[in-house]
Amino acid sequence: MAGMDAIEVRGLRKTYRGHDAVRGIDLSVTRGEVFALLGPNGAGKTTTVEILEGHRKRSGGEVSVLGEDPGAAGRAWRARIGVVLQDAEDAADLTVTEMVRHIAGFYPDPRPVEEVIDLVGLTEKRKSKIRALSGGQRRRVDVALGMVGRPELLFLDEPTTGFDPAARRQFWDLIRTLAAEGTTILLTTHYLEEAEALADRLAVLAGGLIVAEGTPATLGGRAAAGAKVSWRHGGVQHTEQVTDPTELIRKLVAEEADLTTLTVTRPTLEDTYLQLIGVN
Amino acid sequence: MTAAAAVLPGTFANGVARGRVEIVQFLRDRTAVVFTFAFPAMLLLLFGTIFGDDYENSGISVAQVYTASMIAYGILNTGFITMGSGLALDREDGTLKRLHGTPITSTAYLLGKLILVFVLSVAEVATLLLVGVLVYDMPMPEASHWVTFAWLFLLSVIACTLCGIAVSALVKHARTAGAILNVPVVALQFISGVFIHPITQLPAWLITVASFFPVKWMSQGFRYVFLPDSMKRYEAAGQWELGRTAMVLGAWCVIGLVLCLLTFRWSEKDQ
Ligand SMILES: Nc1ncnc2c1ncn2[C@@H]1O[C@H](COP(=O)(O)OP(=O)(O)OP(=O)(O)O)[C@@H](O)[C@H]1O
Ligand SMILES: [Mg+2]
Numbered sequence: 419m420a421g422m423d424a425i426e427v428r429g430l431r432k433t434y435r436g437h438d439a440v441r442g443i444d445l446s447v448t449r450g451e452v453f454a455l456l457g458p459n460g461a462g463k464t465t466t467v468e469i470l471e472g473h474r475k476r477s478g479g480e481v482s483v484l485g486e487d488p489g490a491a492g493r494a495w496r497a498r499i500g501v502v503l504q505d506a507e508d509a510a511d512l513t514v515t516e517m518v519r520h521i522a523g524f525y526p527d528p529r530p531v532e533e534v535i536d537l538v539g540l541t542e543k544r545k546s547k548i549r550a551l552s553g554g555q556r557r558r559v560d561v562a563l564g565m566v567g568r569p570e571l572l573f574l575d576e577p578t579t580g581f582d583p584a585a586r587r588q589f590w591d592l593i594r595t596l597a598a599e600g601t602t603i604l605l606t607t608h609y610l611e612e613a614e615a616l617a618d619r620l621a622v623l624a625g626g627l628i629v630a631e632g633t634p635a636t637l638g639g640r641a642a643a644g645a646k647v648s649w650r651h652g653g654v655q656h657t658e659q660v661t662d663p664t665e666l667i668r669k670l671v672a673e674e675a676d677l678t679t680l681t682v683t684r685p686t687l688e689d690t691y692l693q694l695i696g697v698n
Numbered sequence: 699m700t701a702a703a704a705v706l707p708g709t710f711a712n713g714v715a716r717g718r719v720e721i722v723q724f725l726r727d728r729t730a731v732v733f734t735f736a737f738p739a740m741l742l743l744l745f746g747t748i749f750g751d752d753y754e755n756s757g758i759s760v761a762q763v764y765t766a767s768m769i770a771y772g773i774l775n776t777g778f779i780t781m782g783s784g785l786a787l788d789r790e791d792g793t794l795k796r797l798h799g800t801p802i803t804s805t806a807y808l809l810g811k812l813i814l815v816f817v818l819s820v821a822e823v824a825t826l827l828l829v830g831v832l833v834y835d836m837p838m839p840e841a842s843h844w845v846t847f848a849w850l851f852l853l854s855v856i857a858c859t860l861c862g863i864a865v866s867a868l869v870k871h872a873r874t875a876g877a878i879l880n881v882p883v884v885a886l887q888f889i890s891g892v893f894i895h896p897i898t899q900l901p902a903w904l905i906t907v908a909s910f911f912p913v914k915w916m917s918q919g920f921r922y923v924f925l926p927d928s929m930k931r932y933e934a935a936g937q938w939e940l941g942r943t944a945m946v947l948g949a950w951c952v953i954g955l956v957l958c959l960l961t962f963r964w965s966e967k968d969q
Contacts, residue, residue, distance in 0.1 A: 471799060472798075473798065473799070473964075473965050493706055493801040493802075494706065494801070497706060497800075497801040499799075500799075501799030501800075503795060503796070505792070506791075506792035506795070506796055507791045508788075508791045508792045509723070509793065509796075510791075511722070511723045511727060512722065512723065516719070516722070520719050521800060523707060523711075523712065523715050524707060524712055524797075524800040524801050524802045525706075525707075525800070526704030526705055526706050526707065527704040547726075563796070564799075567800065567801075
């Protein structure tokens with residue numbers, strides 16, 4: 419399985435005391451790709467990601483991450499991955515700089531500490547104890563610690579939980595920078611616009627199974643789903659569902675219909691997502 | 699690919715870095731500092747004041763005997779308790795999981811813990827000796843006794859730390875760590891000649907039980923270091939038994955290390 423892919427998963431299963439959290443999923447993430455894993459609470463995202471990070475044991479299936487089995491990989495492998503866990507409360511009594519410098523010291527070729535702190539926007543808070551940070555700032559420390567070792571592959575489990583809108587945009591830029599440098603990124607998120615903004619490809623996990631996989635534009639047949647065209651004519655509201663709106667609009671123009679109220683809407687990623695996980 | 703040429707930092711360097719951070723974190727938690735150091739010192743002051751008489755007409759004050767014995771308790775406190783609960787806490791707050799996501803080795807992590815315990819134990823012993831000297835006029839021993847002190851101290855710290863790490867595997871929640879870990883600690887104080895001395899007041903079978911554990915040997919050894927030679931007649935065997943002390947403590951270091959290697963886990967088991 420040691421091909422070009424950063425992550426190769428075949429038939430992955432995980433059972434917790436009789437509860438099937440992951441029920442046989444296949445996944446492949448190419449090197450340099452940004453891959454997003456979506457899914458409702460309890461879908462099995464964290465379980466999957468932590469198996470790939472080597473934090474949890476799998477119950478079945480084959481997994482290869484950077485060409486190695488995470489359950490058996492050693493230090494050199496760990497030096498090539500970066501991990502941002504879903505929740506951590508450690509190192510509360512250290513300052514931001516102290517903690518980033520400390521973790522950096524475990525890697526062969528870490529990024530400069532100041533640079534990392536600056537990239538996550540914590541320069542002003544670098545001397546604060548981690549205990550004294552707000553939730554979103556604390557999360558940014560986690561992101562800093564995940565990237566300080568210059569990972570080839572970065573795992574981010576709900577990295578932007580608690581970020582304000584500006585911080586989220588800044589984080590997106592950071593992920594794009596890392597991706598441009600060639601870092602492979604696997605992230606989970608509940609924010610559809612985040613997945614749409616960042617991901618080259620994404621998969622939706624529900625009840626431990628992958629229910630859809632694709633690019634943000636094509637997920638769940640979104641591209642083929644067509645468009646809804648609405649307009650008012652003679653005081654009457656018209657709505658038509660069409661695969662390609664071009665013909666219809668040309669016709670309306672020819673009929674000299676009133677087009678000031680014309681709207682063409684496609685299903686948003688969120689519509690598609692909600693449909694996939696069985697809401698609506 | 700880029701990292702292939704770079705060399706992973708050594709386990710020793712990482713362990714020292716861990717030790718530094720552990721100490722910084724410990725010192726910033728004021729309650730822990732006060733509790734760890736003040737508690738054995740307070741017990742010593744209490745015992746010394748309550749039983750402050752001449753020890754069985756030996757010309758040595760009871761307080762001096764307690765000072766020597768309490769050093770064993772001090773090390774047990776910093777080694778076993780601090781380590782056992784510290785590890786449970788590291789497991790709970792995600793410290794272990796965070797570190798396991800980096801290339802650090804478990805040896806480096808444990809070395810950091812050992813450094814913390816070592817520094818704490820030195821400070822603890824110094825505090826107790828300070829109380830002994832300032833409050834109870836305890837004379838300092840001659841140089842040869844300090845050599846014994848050095849190996850005794852080292853073996854004690856290592857044995858207690860390793861056992862603390864091993865026992866922490868039984869602790870499910872950091873909240874209950876103190877309560878669980880104190881059970882063996884308090885029980886052993888009573889049967890090992892720390893709180894109750896001469897140990898010969900105890901039933902013979904209880905002394906035999908105590909002899910299987912390190913605390914009896916630790917307190918006996920520290921009494922050798924800090925008390926006149928004549929005091930050996932109050933020991934279980936009427937002798938200081940230094941050779942046997944070294945053997946038992948050495949054995950516990952090995953047992954502790956084996957238990958440690960068998961029980962240490964980076965992550966919690968699945969619930
Ligand atoms: N350590 C564990 N022990 C037992 N069951 C677990 C454990 N971790 C997760 N589970 C169960 O496995 C299922 C999947 O959990 P997981 O944490 O992977 O979901 P998730 O997709 O990350 O959810 P969220 O969006 O809330 O983070 C859930 O039903 C959860 O209760
Ligand atoms: Mg999760």
